[in-house]
Amino acid sequence: MCGSFRRTARALTQMYERALRPSGLRATQLTILQVLVRAGEVSQGRLGEMLAMDSTSLTRTLAIMRRAGWIAERRGEDRRERRVRLSSAGEAKLRRALPAWERVQARLRGKLGQREWGSLLKLTHHVTEIARTQGGLP
């Protein structure tokens, strides 16, 4: 199952990133921008939880995005935290990238059909939750 998901993730990433290439955004970066739109300002650790990604892996990705000016960071009240949020440049970047993103996504949804599309979103979420809780326990 892990292999199946990894294979599909590779295939989808190639398809989506091909569509996104003109915008200069990678799949992970666009996902982070989208999350920040909905979540507002969050700590790096919280962002990692939302993405099921090791929070220290985000250190590098967020540094790239901060250098590009798409996000802004500041220290939290807890000074160990780094709190990130969308910058206006990031908002603009996302807005310009979304049409291509939505085109490729709509085409996939068309090929899959509404029923399978919905099933997949539900199932992937379910699997993520299971893996999240099982992963930690031996």
Added chain:
Amino acid sequence: MCGSFRRTARALTQMYERALRPSGLRATQLTILQVLVRAGEVSQGRLGEMLAMDSTSLTRTLAIMRRAGWIAERRGEDRRERRVRLSSAGEAKLRRALPAWERVQARLRGKLGQREWGSLLKLTHHVTEIARTQGGLP
């Protein structure tokens, strides 16, 4: 959908690799060994197709596995090709790793249920095929 698959793939990879850590195999490496058991000797390009992975990405992963002694390589009749196959050390490595892999997989299957498990395998395969054919076309 791309983001969902990538998130789930990360979560699953963390879970599976945690179980595989004593064996020293990464998820991708175990997948390759399993594919080679079934496929016998294949070219690097063909292996890339089976995994939906860019064949030049395999250059590095296969080099690691060859150094570790898990696979053997030779030139094909077409001298541009590299044909890879499981070595006996790779077979042994896989055999020792499989129990842990099967335990984590069985636990996940139990949590998901047989019906969802089967749906997921079918759906991920379907999505891979769609992405594979759509990815190339504008």
Added chain:
DNA sequence: CCAGAATAGATGTATATACATCTATATTGC
């Protein structure tokens, strides 16, 4: 209040992965 434990990220290191480009070989059109 303070020493020890816990937590949030930063950093070092390794693998995974893609694409552009380069090289070696093969195929093809004439």
Added chain:
DNA sequence: GCAATATAGATGTATATACATCTATTCTGG
């Protein structure tokens, strides 16, 4: 048969990702 073209991988470069370990900060028991 050879020049032009196509193909299989190798290599350079960039991002993605995890974990172990380190540092700075916070929390907690006494």
